[in-house]
Amino acid sequence: MKNNTFGQYFPGNSLLHRMDPRMKLIVTILYIVMIFCAKNVLSFAFLLLLTVFLILISRISVRIVLRSIRPIIFIVLFTVVFNIFLTGGTGEPLAAFWIFEIYREGIVRAILMALRVIILITGTGVLLTYTTSPIALADAIESLLGPLKKIHVPVHEFAMMMTIALRFIPTLIEETDRIMSALKARGADFSNGSIVKRVKALIPILIPLFVSAFKRAEELAVAMECRCYRGGEGRTKLHVLHYRFSDFVWLFFFVLFLVSVFLINAFSPIKIAY
Amino acid sequence: MKNILELSHVSYLYSEKTPFEMQALHDVSVGFEEGCVTGIIGHTGSGKSTLVQMLNGLLRPSEGQVLLNGEDIWRKPKEITSVRYRVGLVMQYPEYQLFDETVRADIGFAPRNMGLSEKETEERVREAAEFVGLSESLLDKSPFDLSGGQKRRAAIAGVLAMRPEVLVLDEPAAGLDPRGRQEILGRLQEYRRERRASVIFVSHSMEDMAHYCDRLLVLNHGEVLMQGTVSEIFCDAEKIRSAGLFVPQVATVADRLRRAGVPLPEGLCTVESVSRELLSLLGKGGNAQ
Structure with a gap:
């Protein structure tokens, strides 16, 4: 339970930690656009370098970043297998058996696709989830979506729901841990037996978990009302977000990177596209 | 007196090798005497709950050994469940962990896991329920329909149904009214007497400790500050206060x-x-x- 690092915030004071969360969201979007626009080996190499650079300056241990790949390893393998076998090519196939033929293009494409998924996960991880506290992230989303309030979208309420949901994830994990420990103390076994048996073993965890989650929701609602919470109207913030000069430097560089990717795509001397 | 449970040079780290790493226990060596009621005290965060979860193998020490009757409980990690049947652990606020349709089924969870027959299970359920003072008529109700105090009893009965040699409880009386405290703690002493078992429990009430325990263990910042008989410990009021506690x-x-x-x-x-x-x-x- 506790090893689930995907989407977990690691406090720190690196350059990435200090970036304004709104700017982080914006540059993350630019970063994702870059990844999906990259078209050939050279632009992928450029993105790989950029991602390694981001991981290094985030000062998050490389081991932890790599661990975030574990949950998606299946998707990566799937991508690789399909691309290797199903990509047609010009010229002679490198290998062929039954109805499958493997071309050089297929292998290149498989590697690039796998790379795309991996740098997507690790890069957005260090840009956003590992270096931004969930609360700051919710604040940033609320602030960026602010203009939608004009057309009566309840932005604040959505952000509050998100904050509360994020806030209670660790609590629920802790609770799950506790319930599992209590069941283990009474001889429950979660790691052995058939799939059916293991799924059945989850029922004793889910029931108390739901009961206490509903109870907690009600208590939280009462506590919020006791403190006169009435939604976003006229509400001020304790931590007001301020863009700093360095945030715009980041923005400038990311726009520059995006333009570079387009340029590399267009004028690459190496013409191995997929 | 022989030690039924013993920790030897036990240390425990939470979230090892991450920025959240935290040392909960540091080089703890203690013995729990057979047939005694031993109390564990310490301020919040002193490592009591961690220590308690070591005793039945819910947590595995980062360093050191846990000995049950002189044998390392982690010698065969696959058979740790059998240790958990011998050392029954009631966690904090156990009433939030009830899950089954009826109180009867919930108390019978552990005996069924032990592979006992339906008849034997039924007998143990009745015995445990009677021991904690739950009447027969409550057994067919949903655990969620019980009152707070009854839920707590049902949860404790769920552990007693294993007939553990050592009964360990993490704050068994927290949040109960004075009468409920007295009844539950009194039952623990009774369990020790009837079954010749050993009882270990955590509490914040020094009055309860003085009244119900034979021996005490004082923890401070994850280390053992004192251990001994109740009067030995409470004689040294200065030292107790230094751990943020009172006599x-x-x-x-x-x-x-x-x-x-x-x-x-x-x-x-x-x-x-x-x-x-x-x-x-x-x-x-x-x-x-």
């Missing part, structure tokens, strides 16, 4: 009386013993003042 009020009263010249013996920490001593002093000469 029972009546021990302070006795201490002040002694300093004022009343010839009370040392190591008195229950209301009963102090009043007995005072009455005998008064009876003897009537001029104790």
Whole structure:
């Protein structure tokens, strides 16, 4: 339970930690656009370098970043297998058996696709989830979506729901841990037996978990009302977000990177596209 | 006296090798005597709950050994469940962990896991329920329909149904009214007596500790500060205070009386013993003042 690092915030004071969360969201979007626009080996190499650079300056241990790949390893393998076998090519196939033929293009494409998924996960991880506290992230989303309030979208309420949901994830994990420990103390076994048996073993965890989650929701609602919470109207913030000069430097560089990717795509001397 | 459970040089780190790493226990060596009621005290975050979860193998020490009857419980990690049947652990606020459709089924969870027959299970459920004072009519209700105190009893019964040699409880009386506390803690002593078992429990109430325990273990910042008999521990009020704890009020009263010249013996920490001593002093000469 506790090893689930995907989407977990690691406090720190690196350059990435200090970036304004709104700017982080914006540059993350630019970063994702870059990844999906990259078209050939050279632009992928450029993105790989950029991602390694981001991981290094985030000062998050490389081991932890790599661990975030574990949950998606299946998707990566799937991508690789399909691309290797199903990509047609010009010229002679490198290998062929039954109805499958493997071309050089297929292998290149498989590697690039796998790379795309991996740098997507690790890069957005260090840009956003590992270096931004969930609360700051919710604040940033609320602030960026602010203009939608004009057309009566309840932005604040959505952000509050998100904050509360994020806030209670660790609590629920802790609770799950506790319930599992209590069941283990009474001889429950979660790691052995058939799939059916293991799924059945989850029922004793889910029931108390739901009961206490509903109870907690009600208590939280009462506590919020006791403190006169009435939604976003006229509400001020304790931590007001301020863009700093360095945030715009980041923005400038990311726009520059995006333009570079387009340029590399267009004028690459190496013409191995997929 | 022989030690039924023993920790030898046990350390425990939470979230090892991450920025959240935290040392909960540091080089803890303690023995729990067979047939004793041992209390564990310490301020919040002193490592009590971590230590308690070591005793039945819910947590595995980062370093050191846990010995049950002189045998390392982690010698065969696959058979750790059998250790959990011998060392019954009731966690904090166990009433939030009830899950089954009826109280009967919930208490029977552990016996069924132990592979006992339906008949045997039924017998153990009835015995455990009776022991904690749950009436037969409650057994077919949903655990969610019980009152707070009844839920707590049902949860404790769920562990007693294993008939553990060592019963470990993490704050069994937290959040109960004075009468509920008295009843539950009284039952623990009764369990020890009837089954010749050992009982270990955590509490924040020094009065309860003085009243129900034979021996005490004081933890401070993940280390053992003191261990010994109740009167030994409460005699050293200075040291107890240094750990952010207090001695029972009546021990302070006795201490002040002694300093004022009343010839009370040392190591008195229950209301009963102090009043007995005072009455005998008064009876003897009537001029104790």
